[in-house]
Structures are given as C-alpha cells and as structure tokens.
Amino acid sequence: MNKRNCFIGQSGGPTAAINASLAGVIYECIDCGEYENVYGMVNGIKGLIEGKFLDLKELFTDERNIRKLRQSPAMYLGSCRYKLPTHEEDPQTYETLFNYFEEHNITDFFYIGGNDSMDTVAKLSAYASIIQSPIRFVGVPKTIDNDLKGTDHTPGFGSAAKYVATSMLEIAYDSAIYKLNSVTIVEIMGRNAGWLTAAAALARNENNDAPDLIYLPEVPFSKEKFLADIKKVFETKRSVIIAVSEGLKDEKGQYLDADSEFQQKDAFGHVIHSGTGKVLENLVQQAFRCKVRSIELNVLQRCAMHIASAVDNDESFAIGREAVKAAMDGKTGVMMAFVRESDEPYTIGFEAKDVSEIANVEQKIPVEWINEDHNDVTEELYTYLRPLIQGEVDLEYENGIPAYMNVDHLK
Amino acid sequence: MNKRNCFIGQSGGPTAAINASLAGVIYECIDCGEYENVYGMVNGIKGLIEGKFLDLKELFTDERNIRKLRQSPAMYLGSCRYKLPTHEEDPQTYETLFNYFEEHNITDFFYIGGNDSMDTVAKLSAYASIIQSPIRFVGVPKTIDNDLKGTDHTPGFGSAAKYVATSMLEIAYDSAIYKLNSVTIVEIMGRNAGWLTAAAALARNENNDAPDLIYLPEVPFSKEKFLADIKKVFETKRSVIIAVSEGLKDEKGQYLDADSEFQQKDAFGHVIHSGTGKVLENLVQQAFRCKVRSIELNVLQRCAMHIASAVDNDESFAIGREAVKAAMDGKTGVMMAFVRESDEPYTIGFEAKDVSEIANVEQKIPVEWINEDHNDVTEELYTYLRPLIQGEVDLEYENGIPAYMNVDHLK
Numbered sequence: 149m150n151k152r153n154c155f156i157g158q159s160g161g162p163t164a165a166i167n168a169s170l171a172g173v174i175y176e177c178i179d180c181g182e183y184e185n186v187y188g189m190v191n192g193i194k195g196l197i198e199g200k201f202l203d204l205k206e207l208f209t210d211e212r213n214i215r216k217l218r219q220s221p222a223m224y225l226g227s228c229r230y231k232l233p234t235h236e237e238d239p240q241t242y243e244t245l246f247n248y249f250e251e252h253n254i255t256d257f258f259y260i261g262g263n264d265s266m267d268t269v270a271k272l273s274a275y276a277s278i279i280q281s282p283i284r285f286v287g288v289p290k291t292i293d294n295d296l297k298g299t300d301h302t303p304g305f306g307s308a309a310k311y312v313a314t315s316m317l318e319i320a321y322d323s324a325i326y327k328l329n330s331v332t333i334v335e336i337m338g339r340n341a342g343w344l345t346a347a348a349a350l351a352r353n354e355n356n357d358a359p360d361l362i363y364l365p366e367v368p369f370s371k372e373k374f375l376a377d378i379k380k381v382f383e384t385k386r387s388v389i390i391a392v393s394e395g396l397k398d399e400k401g402q403y404l405d406a407d408s409e410f411q412q413k414d415a416f417g418h419v420i421h422s423g424t425g426k427v428l429e430n431l432v433q434q435a436f437r438c439k440v441r442s443i444e445l446n447v448l449q450r451c452a453m454h455i456a457s458a459v460d461n462d463e464s465f466a467i468g469r470e471a472v473k474a475a476m477d478g479k480t481g482v483m484m485a486f487v488r489e490s491d492e493p494y495t496i497g498f499e500a501k502d503v504s505e506i507a508n509v510e511q512k513i514p515v516e517w518i519n520e521d522h523n524d525v526t527e528e529l530y531t532y533l534r535p536l537i538q539g540e541v542d543l544e545y546e547n548g549i550p551a552y553m554n555v556d557h558l559k
Numbered sequence: 560m561n562k563r564n565c566f567i568g569q570s571g572g573p574t575a576a577i578n579a580s581l582a583g584v585i586y587e588c589i590d591c592g593e594y595e596n597v598y599g600m601v602n603g604i605k606g607l608i609e610g611k612f613l614d615l616k617e618l619f620t621d622e623r624n625i626r627k628l629r630q631s632p633a634m635y636l637g638s639c640r641y642k643l644p645t646h647e648e649d650p651q652t653y654e655t656l657f658n659y660f661e662e663h664n665i666t667d668f669f670y671i672g673g674n675d676s677m678d679t680v681a682k683l684s685a686y687a688s689i690i691q692s693p694i695r696f697v698g699v700p701k702t703i704d705n706d707l708k709g710t711d712h713t714p715g716f717g718s719a720a721k722y723v724a725t726s727m728l729e730i731a732y733d734s735a736i737y738k739l740n741s742v743t744i745v746e747i748m749g750r751n752a753g754w755l756t757a758a759a760a761l762a763r764n765e766n767n768d769a770p771d772l773i774y775l776p777e778v779p780f781s782k783e784k785f786l787a788d789i790k791k792v793f794e795t796k797r798s799v800i801i802a803v804s805e806g807l808k809d810e811k812g813q814y815l816d817a818d819s820e821f822q823q824k825d826a827f828g829h830v831i832h833s834g835t836g837k838v839l840e841n842l843v844q845q846a847f848r849c850k851v852r853s854i855e856l857n858v859l860q861r862c863a864m865h866i867a868s869a870v871d872n873d874e875s876f877a878i879g880r881e882a883v884k885a886a887m888d889g890k891t892g893v894m895m896a897f898v899r900e901s902d903e904p905y906t907i908g909f910e911a912k913d914v915s916e917i918a919n920v921e922q923k924i925p926v927e928w929i930n931e932d933h934n935d936v937t938e939e940l941y942t943y944l945r946p947l948i949q950g951e952v953d954l955e956y957e958n959g960i961p962a963y964m965n966v967d968h969l970k
Contacts, residue, residue: 162733191737195738314960317961319859322858322862353957386970455866540956546764547945548761549721
C-alpha cells in the first residue's frame with residue numbers, strides 16, 4: 149500500500165564523494181522498505197527530459213555494490229550542465245517531466261549537486277506547489293568548492309581538501325632537495341571562493357611549514373605585494389612554496405589570467421589561457437631569475453578517490469540517507485545541510501533548509517579568516533578545516549589500481 | 560677490530576622510493592653489527608666536497624624511524640645535480656674526497672641515484688683502483704624513468720607507475736560524466752624513455768578501457784597520424800583519453816614543445832615552453848573544435864608517496880640492504896641490479912653489475928613492445944609492468960595527512 153518510487157540524479161562537476169551520497173540515498177530507500185522502485189536519471193535532469201534512466205534497486209540490493217559505489221569517484225549517473233528554465237519560460241519541459249513522474253508513480257525526487265542543481269530543486273518544488281503535486285523534492289549538496297550557503301560545509305570538499313593538503317606536503321618535500329633558490333606555485337581550483345586553496349594550509353605540521361604564502365580570490369591580488377612577499381620569505385628560506393587560487397583577481401577585479409600584459413598567443417594569433425599559475429610563474433621568473441615552477445593540480449583534486457577523506461565519505465553517505473528520511477517526513481523544497489555542533493570533538497548534525505534561500509548564492513571565505521597581510525589564513529580557518537580531512541577510506545584495489553564501479557551506461 | 564665506516568648519499572631527481580633504499584642501507588649497516596659509523600652526505604657528493612654530512616646511526620637505531628624513512632618521499636639526504644669531473648681534469652677534488660674518507664676511516668661508499676650518480680660511482684672506484692685504496696664503492700639505482708641499463712627495472716619506477724595508472728583511471732572516470740565529445744591529454748614524465756607513459760596502460764581493466772591512445776618517445780610522432788587516430792576513436796566513443804610522453808619528437812627528431820609553429824611568446828617576446836600536452840591540446844582544439852583538456856601530472860608523479868607501490872617500496876628497501884652485503888663481500892665499482900626470475904608468480908633476485916657498463920647509457924622501450932600503429936603498447940609490455948605496481952604501502956597519517964620525516968637539515 150505504502151509503496152514509494154523515486155528518481156535520483158547527479159549534476160554539476162564531479163567529486164570524490166558524490167557517489168557516496170548517491171549510495172546513501174539508494175541504501176536508505178532500500179533499507180527503509182518503503183520504496184518499490186528506485187530510479188536513477190542518466191545525465192541528470194537533462195537526461196531525464198530525454199527519458200534516460202536506470203533501475204537502481206536490483207543492482208544495489210547487494211551491499212557490496214553499495215560499498216563499491218561509495219568508493220568510486222566522479223558520477224555514477226553522469227552529469228549535465230543545464231539551467232532548467234522557469235515554468236513560465238518553458239511550460240512544455242515541466243509538463244514532460246511531471247508526466248514522467250506520474251507515469252512512474254514518483255513520490256520523491258532527490259537531486260545531488262551544487263548551486264545550479266539546487267536551483268533545479270527550487271524550481272521543480274515551486275512548480276509542484278502551484279499544480280498541487282504531492283511529490284517531494286529534496287536536494288543533497290555537493291561541491292569541492294565548498295561555496296554553498298546554509299550548510300557548514302559541502303560533501304566532496306573534505307576529500308578535495310585532503311588531496312590538496314597531501315599534494316602540497318609532497319610537493320614541499322620534492323622542492324626541498326636541492327641547495328638552490330626556487331619558487332613553486334601551486335594553482336588550486338575555486339574561481340570565486342578560496343576554500344580549497346585555503347586547505348593547502350593543512351599541509352603544515354611540525355616537520356613542514358609550507359605553503360609559505362597563500363593567495364585567495366576573496367581579497368584583491370597585487371603583483372607588487374606578491375613579489376615583496378616572496379622576497380621576504382627568501383630572507384629565511386631557499387625554497388618558497390605558494391598556494392594560489394585559479395580565480396585571483398587584481399585590484400580592478402580582473403582575473404590574472406585575463407591580464408593582457410601576460411596574455412599569450414600561439415603562432416596563429418589565438419589567445420591561450422595559460423592559467424593563473426603560469427602567469428605568476430612568468431612574473432616570478434622575470435623578477436627573481438631563479439628556478440620557478442608552477443603546478444596545476446587540475447581535475448585530480450576533484451576525482452582523486454585514492455586519497456579521499458573518511459570523514460567526508462561517511463558524512464556524504466549519511467546526508468544521502470538523511471535526504472530520504474526528510475522526504476518521508478514530508479519535507480519538500482529543501483536542501484539537506486550539515487550543522488556543526490562542535491569543533492573538538494568534531495560532531496555534525498543534519499537539517500533540511502529552504503532550498504530557495506540557498507540556490508544561486510556563493511558562500512565565500514569571511515575576510516576575518518584571512519590574515520591582515522592577505523597572504524595566509526587565520527587560526528579560525530584552520531580550526532574550521534581540520535576535521536574535514538580526517539581519516540582514510542579503506543579502498544579496495546585490484547591488480548594494483550583501485551576497484552571502481554562500471555559506468556558503461558554513460559558511454 | 561673489524562669495525563667499518565661508510566658514507567651514504569642520494570643524488571638526481573626524487574622518487575617515492577629512494578628513501579626506502581636509504582633506509583635499507585642504514586638498516587643493514589646497523590643490523591649486521593659491523594659498522595661503527597654510518598654517515599649521510601647532505602646534498603650528495605657536492606655537499607660532501609663542502610664537508611657536509613650527518614651521523615645517521617643514532618637516529619635510525621630506532622626502528623620506528625627506519626619505518627618512517629621508508630615511508631617518506633623525495634630525498635632525506637637532499638640531492639645535487641653535479642657531474643663529477645674526471646681525476647685527470649680535477650685531481651684536487653679527488654684528493655679532498657679521499658682525505659675525508661681516510662680521516663673518517665671509511666671502508667664503504669654507497670650512492671643512490673640514476674645515470675649521473677652511477678657515473679660518480681664509476682669514477683670514484685676507478686680512482687680508488689689507481690691509488691690502491693681499499694674502499695668499496697657501490698651504487699644503488701633509482702629513477703622514475705626506468706631507463707637504467709643492467710637492471711630489470713629501477714627502484715622508484717613502480718610507485719611512479721602506480722600513481723600514473725591510478726590518476727589515469729580517475730581522470731577517465733572524471734571525463735566520462737558529460738554527454739559531449741571531449742579529448743583529454745595527459746602528459747607524463749620521461750624525456751627520452753617512455754616507460755612511465757606506457758604505465759598509463761595499467762589503468763585498463765574490465766570497467767575501463769582508457770587510455771585510448773598512448774604515444775611514446777621511442778617512435779617518431781606524426782601530427783597527421785595523431786589526429787587520424789583520435790578521429791577513429793571518436794567513431795565508437797565520446798570521451799577520448801590520451802597518454803603522451805613529455806618527450807615526443809617528430810620525424811625530424813625535434814621535440815614537439817620546441818616546434819616553432821606552436822611556440823608561444825609572452826608580451827615581452829620571451830619564448831614560453833608550454834609543454835607537449837599544451838601543444839597537442841591546441842592542435843586537437845583547432846582540428847576538432849570540441850572540449851579539449853591537457854593535464855600535466857608534473858612532480859606529483861615522482862613524489863606521491865601516498866599512492867606508492869608496496870612491491871616497489873619493499874624491493875627498494877631490499878636492494879639497499881643488498882648493497883651493504885655486496886660491499887662486505889668485497890665488491891666495488893658495482894651497481895646493484897634486479898634480475899627478474901619469473902613474471903607469474905613475480906619473483907626477483909639481486910646481482911652486482913659492473914657500474915662502468917651501466918653509467919651514461921639510456922635504456923629505452925624495445926620497439927617490439929610498441930604496437931605497429933605506434934599508438935599503444937603490446938601485451939609483453941603489460942606483462943613486464945604489471946607486477947611493479949602491486950600492493951599498497953600502509954602509510955601512517957597524522958591529522959589527516961601522511962606523517963613524513965623531518966628534513967630541517969636540508970634548509
């Protein structure tokens with residue numbers, strides 16, 4: 149009698165933990181015994197509009213597959229970059245979707261993603277309210293950028309932060325071996341919010357003081373100050389290690405890698421966006437004439453499951469389960485959020501927040517958490533970040549590489 | 560009476576396993592009970608000429624420190640890039656060094672490194688023979704490039720290969736999520752030998768067929784063929800993943816990233832060496848007008864201890880111990896080598912080889928191990944590579960990041 153049916157989707161950029169949240173949703177749907185069908189949209193809401201979905205219940209009734217899914221990076225269900233139009237702009241798409249929902253007796257809709265995905269949840273739940281549909285729409289946050297409002301932090305961020313901190317530590321060891329002056333610039337993702345770049349500070353311990361300098365997109369970047377900062381570090385150290393956000397902007401608000409002074413062209417005259425790290429590498433090279441290297445951590449910071457945070461993986465799984473409980477409690481138009489109860493010991497609770505107040509807002513680092521010199525983070529930011537990278541995931545390996553889920557359905 | 564004293568040094572580029580070899584040498588020196596003093600040169604032979612060395616025996620009598628050293632990346636003793644002149648060219652340097660040896664009653668000299676380091680061992684042992692010094696000079700190989708002659712493979716290569724294979728797997732998952740055509744080019748270290756690039760093939764398993772194409776520096780690279788290869792993969796797949804060596808050369812033997820057609824200049828007219836991946840990214844972008852990304856694995860492939868191969872770590876430790884045994888057996892002017900006894904089960908033995916026949920020779924991939932199309936590896940190369948990445952190192956973590964040795968003595 150009481151049988152429920154749901155659609156689950158993933159959207160936006162991948163993380164090492166978004167499949168843990170998917171596993172949490174599926175696990176709870178199966179475990180609670182209330183769901184007859186658990187469907188997964190392939191390539192998010194865009195795929196669903198085209199009628200693409202999978203039956204997830206059978207495959208994941210085997211708990212070994214739940215575990216394997218929790219330990220697989222990127223997105224099992226695939227993704228889309230798609231801004232759902234409003235129902236006033238495009239009533240046809242809403243009719244198509246809600247016809248699908250009716251056809252499959254859908255009671256609940258779970259969507260795991262970042263800002264744009266929460267916008268989708270907000271629009272669908274608002275429309276459901278207008279047409280008096282009883283379907284519950286629940287968002288589950290994820291983003292390595294940690295820039296969602298209303299939640300203490302986002303699933304996926306802790307694993308990316310652990311990758312960044314560990315890589316930064318290893319790069320510092322790598323840079324220490326020669327007896328010569330060198331500058332190493334590590335470019336980290338985060339176009340507008342500097343959370344992930346700030347996580348580089350977690351590489352510091354009693355044996356390592358790198359990164360020596362940290363530059364975040366929340367405060368304006370000055371090239372003159374940057375070179376002066378490096379000069380100062382050189383007074384006491386040979387190897388200078390710097391963490392920079394890809395999204396650094398100058399005093400005029402212009403991205404560094406859009407700066408015409410450093411803009412590069414190939415032989416055909418095409419502009420090459422070389423990236424903030426490369427721009428700064430050239431700047432430092434010209435100023436100091438020493439060994440300079442820039443390293444772009446690139447997509448590995450969002451997909452390196454092999455160095456995922458156990459806290460992040462556990463929480464991402466748990467918040468997926470909580471989303472199902474919220475739907476069964478009758479909640480709709482909400483995003484599940486983490487509420488920090490305590491830093492030490494670190495404890496977290498869950499809450500369902502009004503998604504319309506969260507979608508399309510970027511949560512940046514408070515300037516009080518950036519030092520006065522604008523080249524480092526404060527102790528408060530450390531305290532906030534440290535619990536999120538704790539613990540290692542006990543990954544299964546086969547033939548020397550991690551054993552991840554098959555995703556042939558995305559081909 | 561029988562007391563021995565030794566110098567140990569490290570040289571060349573870092574790896575995730577060179578400290579395991581250092582730990583093996585130190586462990587055996589202490590364990591055998593024959594050594595009164597175990598000294599470590601700081602910054603290799605160059606540091607020793609300047610009189611810089613450490614007493615290692617006290618610190619590493621504690622086996623917990625041996626374990627921690629085995630699990631620390633880069634080079635505990637620091638490195639140098641220094642080509643020792645011949646004794647004819649510079650008798651003074653040899654006199655300085657051999658005076659040090661006499662002063663400290665040195666019986667054995669262990670040097671862990673690549674080609675240049677083996678050249679140092681060859682020169683010092685040849686000089687010792689001329690002046691009838693009884694000191695034994697033993698080389699221990701290391702390089703992520705796997706390009707040393709006389710040994711089945713080199714310590715450090717397996718860990719780099721495991722990092723490359725795992726990263727390639729994770730990049731493939733990351734690239735699979737969108738429903739659009741894309742090309743991802745991963746640039747891997749190895750200027751003249753393609754072993755590490757070939758290791759990308761180890762990412763393939765029943766769930767993953769990437770990389771789709773592999774380009775090695777041992778065979779000439781043709782841009783036309785490259786674009787035709789990609790076009791062919793696009794016939795059956797949306798996401799094309801390509802592994803390329805940084806050292807690709809065209810039919811005329813010119814490095815791709817030195818190609819004037821693609822050479823980039825900044826606004827000051829300085830040439831920017833953008834790297835092979837970037838050159839190919841631009842080429843593919845212009846040919847296919849699809850999403851193209853190039854990823855440079857950069858220094859992480861040589862220092863990512865957190866995804867080291869247990870086989871590599873164990874063997875690197877063992878070959879360090881074997882070097883001490885060889886010295887005690889009276890061997891000098893030798894490099895310790897791995898001899899493969901069997902692929903399956905994989906077993907390895909050790910042998911001391913004449914270092915003068917090894918130094919300054921580059922061991923490349925045999926062309927028979929590259930497919931006819933020059934865009935992939937053969938089954939023989941798989942079989943050779945697979946055992947080297949097996950097993951994971953049970954790393955200690957503190958506060959969410961790996962616990963590595965203090966290297967303040969390198970500051």
